[in-house]
Amino acid sequence: MEERQVSRWARRRVASHLLAGTINPRRARSAATVLYRALKGSAAQLSRASLQSIFPGIDQVEVRVRYSPDQGGGSLADVITLAQVVKYLECRRMFEIGTFRGYTTFHLALNAPSGSHVYTLDLAASAVPEAKLELTDLQLIQKPSSGEWFQNTECQPRITQLFGDSAAFDYSAYEGKMDFVFVDGAHSYEYAMADSLTARRLLTSGGIILWHDYPTYPGVWRCLEVLSREWPGSFVWVEGTALVAWKPA
Ligand SMILES: C[S@@+](CC[C@H](N)C(=O)[O-])C[C@H]1O[C@@H](n2cnc3c(N)ncnc32)[C@H](O)[C@@H]1O
Structure with missing residues (x-):
């Protein structure tokens, strides 16, 4: 990004941060917040379904969680759901776009069958000015470290940490090989669209993609509603979570 673009983008970030402060229930639990979220939920077009109706018997799957x-x-609920899915489907190769502290990465590795491997991609804080597209949540990128949740744990040998801009990364070594892709990078x-197209390229036949933050972020919301009209198969908003799953037809 050029200097002028960065400052315009930073102004937008401040404005959206202030707005988020008034609507994010973690920061404010006002009636307006509750109403806003209820309206968003009811305006969402993707059909909602329980995990059990998508994967019969998954409610019997026990997973390990480190709280x-x-x-x-x-x-x-989101982390437990993801852990249940990888255990239920016996996913062997998983790819996550957006590592952050690595809490989800750790739980994917912890609950997938032995011999499985998780690849997780994060944008280094220093790479922000070169980002190809419009970033969101600068505070999630500009953190002191990435993936500290799995470092020096029993799961670390089954995790490969990658760095790069998800819109510019060279995925050629991973294409067509992933049983499970989790899209949770910039929103x-x-x-969301670029990462979704990537996720589809990464999938093996019979693989599954899950996205985080529907309908929370307008960009993710719009992207998933466009894709649900264009991609064959079913898009389902998993009840009780901010996750959307796509199972190819
Ligand atoms: C919401 S957090 C991910 C949370 C994580 N998946 C979890 O469940 O704990 C978003 C992450 O995406 C990363 N990110 C943002 N833009 C990115 C980009 N263009 N390429 C790669 N990673 C990006 C951020 O650095 C941040 O770590």
Whole structure:
């Protein structure tokens, strides 16, 4: 990005941060927040379904969770759901776009069958000015470290940490090989769309893609509703979570 673009983008970030402060229930639990979220939920076009109706019997799948109050990432329901899916489907090769602290990465590795491997891609803080598309949540990128949740744990040998801009990364070594892709990088429409197209290229036949943050972020929301009209197969918003799953037809 050029200097002028960065400052315009930073102004937009400040404005959206202030707005998020008024609508994010973690920061404010006002009636307006509750109403806003309810309206968003009811305006969402993707059909909602329980995990059990998508994967019969998955409610019987027990998973391991290491709890931390500052897990950094989605809610516990989201992490447990992802862990159940990789265990239920016996995923062997998994790819995550957007590592953050690595809480989800750790739980994918912890719950997938032995011999499985997780690849997780994150944007280094120093690479922000060169980002190809519109970034979101600068505070999630400009952090002191990435993936600290799995470093020096029993899961680390089964995780490969990658760095790069998801819109510019060379995925050739991973294409067509992943049983499971989790899209959770930048949340602008442009990145959500680019990462979704990448995720589809990474999938092996019979693989599954899950996205985080529907309908929370407008960019992710719009992207998934466009894709649900264009891609064959079913898009489902998993009840009780901010996850959307796509199972190819
Ligand atoms: C919401 S956090 C991911 C949370 C993580 N998946 C979890 O469940 O704990 C978003 C992550 O995406 C990364 N990110 C943002 N833009 C990116 C880009 N263009 N390429 C790669 N990673 C990006 C950020 O650095 C941040 O770590």
